[in-house]
Amino acid sequence: MDALKYLAGYPEPLLAQVRALIDADRLGPMLAERYAERHAVRNDGQLYDYVQAMKDRYLRKSVPLGKVVYDGKLQVVQHALGTHTAISRVHGGKLKASREIRIASVFRDAPAEFLKMIVVHELAHLKETEHNKAFYQLCTHMAPDYHQLELDLRLYLTQLDLETR
């Protein structure tokens, strides 16, 4: 059993802390306290508007958004953080890139900050394919507390797994 699969790559002292929280039944309450705010992005249309608004604010010059949807089949485990697909279509002889963003449907019911985090992540991929330094700079430009949010999202997913086991 790998209870901490979402936290692969994080340092052992942190994992030990997480295990202690889980053993004391403190992880769930801690997250619920810290992330009490819900969001109202219930369907694909609202999700598109939400992503577009954030893109307009931070990444106006990047490629246009394609489809934006919640995807119930998307395995959060695999990518941990949504997927990003580049689709090239031919427009009047010119090749124009359009981007499709799929957000795992677990985020529909997740706290507001986690939806924001995953959208920031996917928007950053419009400019940077890899998870490199430039990529994370874009993320922290859009959400200064990005790294904390990503860690806490991983904790949230861990907790969800524990609850449904």
Ligand SMILES: [Zn+2]
């Ligand atoms: Zn990514």
